[in-house]
Amino acid sequence: MISLDGAAVAPPPELTASPHEQTFFKAAADAALGQAWLREPNGGTDTWWQTQRRRVARAVHLCGVAPNLAQTDRLALAEAWQVPAQVLTDAAQSIADAPGYRSRGKGVVTVLTEAGPDEPLEYLRRLLRAGHLAGLWGPAYFWDSGARALRRWAFPAAGTRPP
Numbered sequence: 754m755i756s757l758d759g760a761a762v763a764p765p766p767e768l769t770a771s772p773h774e775q776t777f778f779k780a781a782a783d784a785a786l787g788q789a790w791l792r793e794p795n796g797g798t799d800t801w802w803q804t805q806r807r808r809v810a811r812a813v814h815l816c817g818v819a820p821n822l823a824q825t826d827r828l829a830l831a832e833a834w835q836v837p838a839q840v841l842t843d844a845a846q847s848i849a850d851a852p853g854y855r856s857r858g859k860g861v862v863t864v865l866t867e868a869g870p871d872e873p874l875e876y877l878r879r880l881l882r883a884g885h886l887a888g889l890w891g892p893a894y895f896w897d898s899g900a901r902a903l904r905r906w907a908f909p910a911a912g913t914r915p916p
């Protein structure tokens with residue numbers, strides 16, 4: 754990156770090394786760095802601009818940073834990701850103020866960074882719950898080998914408290 758006076762500037766550390774390099778979120782991590790994928794596919798590639806745009810759009814919705822998202826939905830997604838709701842609200846406002854793929858990517862990376870690295874099963878629970886709340890997929894199920902039955906993965910509902 755180059756500053757206005759022509760000096761080289763290193764990107765912020767949270768944007769330099771993506772733990773999502775081999776995941777669906779790579780499109781958003783690249784967008785946050787201003788790395789647009791190829792505008793025209795050169796043979797068989799999965800790093801094409803249209804693919805990046807689609808994945809970033811879906812990630813924005815999944816992470817709860819879409820500017821047009823209802824506040825109640827944003828709060829539920831903040832709870833699913835276990836991050837402060839203000840993080841999602843601020844990221845959504847940044848996207849509304851400067852719409853574009855970079856701001857959308859930064860919004861997604863902000864939520865994922867705030868959620869932090871976690872034990873894989875806990876991360877999976879967060880991801881599955883957020884995707885279900887965002888309407889991207891149905892409820893999650895798991896196989897209970899002891900009972901030899903498929904069971905619904907129980908998620909706490911937004912606004913509920915224990916008995």
